[in-house]
Amino acid sequence: MxxxxxxxxxxxxxxxxxxxxxxxxxxxxxxxxxxxxxxxxxxxxxxxxxxxxxxxxxxxxxxxxxxxxxxxxxxxxxxxxxxxxxxxxxxxxxxxxxxxxxxxxxxxxxxxxxxxxxxxxxxxxxxxxxxxxxxxxxxxxxxxxxxxxxxxxxxxxxxxxxxxxxxxxxxxxxxxxxxxxxxxxxxxxxxxxxxxxxxxxxSGSAARMKLVTNLVLGLNRAALAEGLVYAASQGISPSAALEVLRGSPAYSRQMDTKGSKMLASDYTVQARLTQHLKDVRLILETAAQSGLSLTLTAAHQQLLERAEILGFGAADNSAVIEAVRAGLQSDVTSH
Structure with missing residues (x-):
């Protein structure tokens, strides 16, 4: 190649x-x-x-x-x-x-x-x-x-x-x-x-590779969202947590491009959440055709679908953090 x-x-x-x-x-x-x-x-x-x-x-x-x-x-x-x-x-x-x-x-x-x-x-x-x-x-x-x-x-x-x-x-x-x-x-x-x-x-090889990059990129973004919400639940300032994460082995560029947007709940659109959900569904579909089960991506799909139900489909994909927050709130109220 x-x-x-x-x-x-x-x-x-x-x-x-x-x-x-x-x-x-x-x-x-x-x-x-x-x-x-x-x-x-x-x-x-x-x-x-x-x-x-x-x-x-x-x-x-x-x-x-x-x-x-x-x-x-x-x-x-x-x-x-x-x-x-x-x-x-x-x-x-x-x-x-x-x-x-x-x-x-x-x-x-x-x-x-x-x-x-x-x-x-x-x-x-x-x-x-x-x-x-x-x-x-x-x-x-x-x-x-x-x-x-x-x-x-x-x-x-x-x-x-x-x-x-x-x-x-x-x-x-x-x-x-x-x-x-x-x-x-x-x-x-x-x-x-x-x-x-x-x-x-x-032909087709780039389309396949793009799905690979979107899989990893989306999971990085979702992991950041979950990490920031988890930090807040433990009494850690999310902004302080983001600063530490940027200087740690957990660093990814999503912290630079989406971290501040998540902290400020600024979902001005750079890439729509619903469009990424479309891509995640395509990733799962093509994986299934190959006989592969993608456990993390399937969970990511559910998270994005929750965000869409909450009304964030047309928002920036950093709004995935709202689905994590909603999940935390529902867990708290159910106990």
């Missing part, structure tokens, strides 16, 4: 190139060779790029593209979301696939991607590359890639690990599956989408 990683150096920033150059490092099999080259965030000789879907992530992606000098052609089912981005230079489109050789897709689920593409793929031409950043079904990615290949086009499943805010700051991790040639044709795009990029194999 080939892993290709982009690393963002620390350096001066300016409007069109927040990261002026990136180191491209390839970790290759014994039959290949390692190589390094530099690339820039600026667009190549084809700056027009489509964006289908302007939710939290799609909007953050479009903002990054605009800052880097690309010309995004944007579409969203609710057209009012295109207005603010159009004012900044994005181009509203009735079908980005008809307008651009490369098109980014950022939608809620594979089912939504399938539904939306039904009307757009009529314009598909040989040589086009669709880049699906949706966290979705690996099997769907494989089927869609096969459909596009029959028409001379290509699919890269490229889910983004990180919140919309991390994407906006260029700190997200992009996991890419698909053929190497298509991946290379998009190399000027990758540093716009994330600070690190991994090409993990063929």
């Amino acid at each position: 080939v892993l290709r990683c982009f690393f963002s150096p620390v350096g001066a920033r300016h409007r069109y190139a927040p990261f002026p150059s990136l180191c491209y490092a390839a970790l290759l099999s014994d039959t290949d060779y390692a190589c390094k080259e530099t690339c820039r965030m600026q667009p190549d000789n084809d700056p027009d790029i489509g964006v289908i879907g302007l939710g939290l992530m799609g909007t953050a992606i479009t903002e990054r593209l605009l800052e880097a000098g690309w010309r995004p052609h944007i579409w969203n089912r609710s057209a009012e979301k295109t207005g603010p981005l159009a004012e900044r230079g994005a181009i509203p489109s009735s079908n980005p696939i008809a307008d651009c050789r490369r098109v980014i897709i950022s939608l809620y689920s594979s089912d939504v991607v399938d539904e939306v593409l039904q009307k757009f793929l009529v314009a598909l031409k040989p040589g086009q590359i669709l880049i699906d950043t949706t966290t979705g079904s690996p099997e769907f990615s494989e089927r869609l890639a096969a459909r596009l290949q029959l028409r001379g086009a290509a699919l890269l499943d490229a889910p983004i690990s990180g919140s919309s805010e991390q994407t906006r700051r260029g700190e997200a991790c992009v996991i890419v599956g698909g053929d190497t040639d298509s991946f290379t044709q998009c190399r000027s795009l990758w540093p716009v989408l994330g600070g690190s990029v991994f090409h993990v194999g063929g």
Whole structure:
């Protein structure tokens, strides 16, 4: 398996190139060779790029593209979301696939991607590359890639690990599956989408790896929530507990990105709780297909479902702590 990683150096920033150059490092099999080259965030000789879907992530992606000098052609089912981005230079489109050789897709689920593409793929031409950043079904990615290949086009499943805010700051991790040639044709795009990029194999492989990262990330977040509530139950200040945890072997980046939000009950949305619940259900479904039982993830699903019942589905996923608090209160009242 080939892993290709982009690393963002620390350096001066300016409007069109927040990261002026990136180191491209390839970790290759014994039959290949390692190589390094530099690339820039600026667009190549084809700056027009489509964006289908302007939710939290799609909007953050479009903002990054605009800052880097690309010309995004944007579409969203609710057209009012295109207005603010159009004012900044994005181009509203009735079908980005008809307008651009490369098109980014950022939608809620594979089912939504399938539904939306039904009307757009009529314009598909040989040589086009669709880049699906949706966290979705690996099997769907494989089927869609096969459909596009029959028409001379290509699919890269490229889910983004990180919140919309991390994407906006260029700190997200992009996991890419698909053929190497298509991946290379998009190399000027990758540093716009994330600070690190991994090409993990063929179609569907990135969708699978994204579910792995979401499993671990979600459990880290849930463990932090439970730890903070447990600390409070033991008479320890949650803010003091968070400080100790950050300096201990228990540290995870969720303490930096979600810890203060949990303490302040600030659930301003970076990534919706209900969307992570959708991903957890998909993780359990794919695990069951492999004959695997994921005990911790099943418990996590129940926790997220409790948070959703409490009315936090549309809130930031840090609101999972409210489900832990509710569980503590119900345990206390039942004794």
